[in-house]
Amino acid sequence: MTFKELEIIEPVLMALNEKGYITPTDIQQQAIPPALDNRDILGLAQTGTGKTAAFSLPIIQQLYQGKNNSKKREIRALILTPTRELAIQINECLTDYTKFTDIRHCVIFGGVKQNTQVRELKQGIDILVATPGRLLDLMSQGIINLNSIRHFVLDEADRMLDMGFIHDIKRLLPKLPKHKQTLFFSATMPQSIDKLSRSILHNPVKVEVAPVSSVVETIEQYIYFVEKQEKKDLLINLLKKDGRKSVLVFSRTKHGADRIARILCKAGIESAAIHGNKSQNARQRALANFKSNDIRVLIATDIAARGIDIDQLELVINYDLPDVPETYVHRIGRTGRAGNNGTALTFCAQDERMMLKDIQKLTGVILPTASN
Structure with missing residues (x-):
């Protein structure tokens, strides 16, 4: 039709x-x-x-x-x-x-x-x-x-x-x-x-x-089991190896989003953070720069990311696992839209294993472990 x-x-x-x-x-x-x-x-x-x-x-x-x-x-x-x-x-x-x-x-x-x-x-x-x-x-x-x-x-x-x-x-x-x-x-x-x-x-x-739990079936998903202090190095390595133009990274906290943005910028990766403490103009400017590919990586908290709708967003990275399993589905659902391919990578530290278990129970999908 x-x-x-x-x-x-x-x-x-x-x-x-x-x-x-x-x-x-x-x-x-x-x-x-x-x-x-x-x-x-x-x-x-x-x-x-x-x-x-x-x-x-x-x-x-x-x-x-x-x-x-x-x-x-x-x-x-x-x-x-x-x-x-x-x-x-x-x-x-x-x-x-x-x-x-x-x-x-x-x-x-x-x-x-x-x-x-x-x-x-x-x-x-x-x-x-x-x-x-x-x-x-x-x-x-x-x-x-x-x-x-x-x-x-x-x-x-x-x-x-x-x-x-x-x-x-x-x-x-x-x-x-x-x-x-x-x-x-x-x-x-x-x-x-x-x-x-x-x-x-x-x-x-x-x-x-389709209900929330079935949306994830159309997206390639992988998990990295990594210690908390090693997440930043893993993120930098992945972004430097991966050639995709637009990457959305999720942080559980506003402070964490700012910290990730500083780390990436220091590593020479164009990035910006959006969260509730940023002014509306700053958030709109960061989002506009991301959509126009002036910055490659956008780091967002869950509330700030509501309403972000970017054509052909290629990769979502869960730097932190969310507290609520449904939030994971909303996060990764921002890629793989309108028939496009999408990939979601998740970093899981030891103290996040229970959150991962809840996500897999909701989605019915056992996330395959990624090879570095």
Whole structure:
């Protein structure tokens, strides 16, 4: 099946073809047709499955074909997401998809001054991508009005809950029009998220892709058993021997991420760290340099890495094992996307053996030991 067979309109098809997107992913094939029929969607999908296109393409098409009877341009679609990085990533995708249309969009998030965001909003937009805190803040200032919303996307609902945004969402929901299309996406469905989805969705179409534990089967995975103090030397040796251009390294702590970046830079390997203590501008600059291959290695903590979506990311290295087994799957799932090959290497010290055991139990995969 192709995007054309999904009856995507010509301006969007042109943009997709220009980016080389021809074959829809599973979540896109399931979600786009009912979404184009203006049905509510309950989507169970991990990051990296193509869900951004699954919800944004139908919205763009409906806005493009619909009429805006207002004399001024008003916000007609709201995409709510838990992190700045993910909001920025979605907005970048919208830039690609709307290239041959007159649809305007912008992104707002906290951690930076609001002036530039407010200026863009006042110029008039059709689609708003937002994190909850900044959205409610600008609404309270009277800068944003949601009365004209026709499409509402709640993305990564389970992470919204994990990050404490559930109360912000409950404050926001009554301010949205009663009659609208709602597209609700979550990687997992705990009781609280199930309850929330039932309260805001009307007769939804449920779409679901492979559960978290099966994603890892498409990625080559290897483990290195190494003492903690030897990890830095192993990392340097691997990076010097390996010719891959883009490598994402995961550290369990902010301090550890900074330390790894200093060690690599000292060894002559271009790298940068991103984590919660870095300013938003510093994080965006590091991510932009990584995407443009100005730096080869990006070191990230798990929270900072949310929303990182890099085409053809070739290698993920777990410098530290995560405390939560599911986090391992989210980490390595950032490589091997959209049919590309991906590799994940994990460094395991003696005191991390129990974490490894939990990861292998979750995934059902016994990681093969790598040969140096």
